[in-house]
Amino acid sequence: MQFQTVLSSKGQVVIPKKVRDVLGLQISQSIVFDLNEDKKEVVIKNKPDIIDLVNSKKLPLKIKKTVPVLKTRELFEKNYERF
Secondary structure, three states: OOOOOOOOOOOOOOOOHHHHHHHOOOOOOOEEEEEEOOOOEEEEEEOOOHHHHHHHOOOOOOOOOOOOHHHHHHHHHHHOOOO
């Protein structure tokens, strides 16, 4: 499926609603652009929030006690490199 949009004078584009819905994009959420220079293609990916990663259990974290969400985020960002 293809979608068309326009590049503004500030270099901004609007991501069509259908694409935002499929990728699960939210306002102020970070997204990742994978650039393939040889093919001159860009792939847009949803950059999961740290809290989403913890909740999805894709990280090898063992939480033994209840920790406030903001404290968890702070500790995670302090100890893990961003990707």
